[in-house]
Amino acid sequence: xxxxxxxxxxxxxxxxxxxxxxxxxxxxxxxxxxxxxxxxxxxxxxxxxxxxxxxxxxxxxxxxxxxxxxxxxxxxxxxxxxxxxxxxxxxxxxxxxxxxxxxxxxxxxxxxx
Amino acid sequence: xxxxxxxxxxxxxxxxxxxxxxxxxxxxxxxxxxxxxxxxxxxxxxxxxxxxxxxxxxxxxxxxxxxxxxxxxxxxxxxxxxxxxxxxxxxxxxxxxxxxxxxxxxxxxxxx
Numbered sequence: 001x002x003x004x005x006x007x008x009x010x011x012x013x014x015x016x017x018x019x020x021x022x023x024x025x026x027x028x029x030x031x032x033x034x035x036x037x038x039x040x041x042x043x044x045x046x047x048x049x050x051x052x053x054x055x056x057x058x059x060x061x062x063x064x065x066x067x068x069x070x071x072x073x074x075x076x077x078x079x080x081x082x083x084x085x086x087x088x089x090x091x092x093x094x095x096x097x098x099x100x101x102x103x104x105x106x107x108x109x110x111x112x113x
Numbered sequence: 114x115x116x117x118x119x120x121x122x123x124x125x126x127x128x129x130x131x132x133x134x135x136x137x138x139x140x141x142x143x144x145x146x147x148x149x150x151x152x153x154x155x156x157x158x159x160x161x162x163x164x165x166x167x168x169x170x171x172x173x174x175x176x177x178x179x180x181x182x183x184x185x186x187x188x189x190x191x192x193x194x195x196x197x198x199x200x201x202x203x204x205x206x207x208x209x210x211x212x213x214x215x216x217x218x219x220x221x222x223x224x225x
C-alpha cells in the first residue's frame with residue numbers, strides 16, 4: 001500500500017528550463033508535505049515544505065504547489081541547473097501523534113547543460 | 114554546527130550475525146528517526162525516538178530494534194541478519210516531531 005507515489009522514475013530537462021516533479025498521495029490524513037533531494041552516497045537534504053493550509057510555497061528557485069482536492073503536489077525548479085541533478089523524494093506527515101515521514105520512491109532528475 | 118553523524122559508514126556482515134548502528138543527532142535535537150532505503154522499496158520508516166522513548170514504529174520485524182540515550186544519541190540493532198537486510202540505513206534528527214528532519218549520510222550495510 002503505497003500512500004505516496006512518484007509515478008515518474010526519471011525526468012530529463014535542459015539547463016535553464018523548468019523542471020516539474022510530481023507526487024500523488026492517497027492518505028487524506030496527511031497535512032504536511034516535504035521535498036528532499038538526494039545525491040548518491042549522501043543522506044537526503046531538505047528542500048522545501050508545505051502545510052495543507054496553503055496551496056503554494058516558494059523558496060528561491062523552488063516552488064511547491066499543493067492541490068488537496070486532487071491529492072497532488074508538485075515541485076517546480078526554475079531555472080534548472082546542472083547541479084540540481086539528483087533524486088528528488090516527496091514525503092508526507094500526518095502530524096498529531098504520527099512521528100514519521102512517508103516517502104515516495106523518488107524521481108531522478110537530470111539537468112543537461 | 115555539526116550535522117547528523119552516523120557510524121560506521123560501511124559495514125559487511127554475514128547472515129545470522131547481528132549489527133549495531135550509531136547515530137549522533139545535531140546538538141539540541143531531541144527527536145531521532147531511522148529509515149531503511151532499498152532500491153525496490155525506497156525510504157521506509159523504522160522508528161522514532163524522543164527523550165529516550167520510542168513514539169512510533171514502522172512495519173518491520175522484531176529483529177529491528179533501537180534505543181535512545183539521555184544525550185539523544187541513538188542506536189539501532191538488527192539481529193539474525195538476512196540477505197534482504199542489505200540497505201542504506203539513514204538516521205534523521207529534528208528539534209521536535211514533524212517535518213524538517215536533517216538526515217545523516219547513512220550506513221551502508223551489506224549482508225553476505
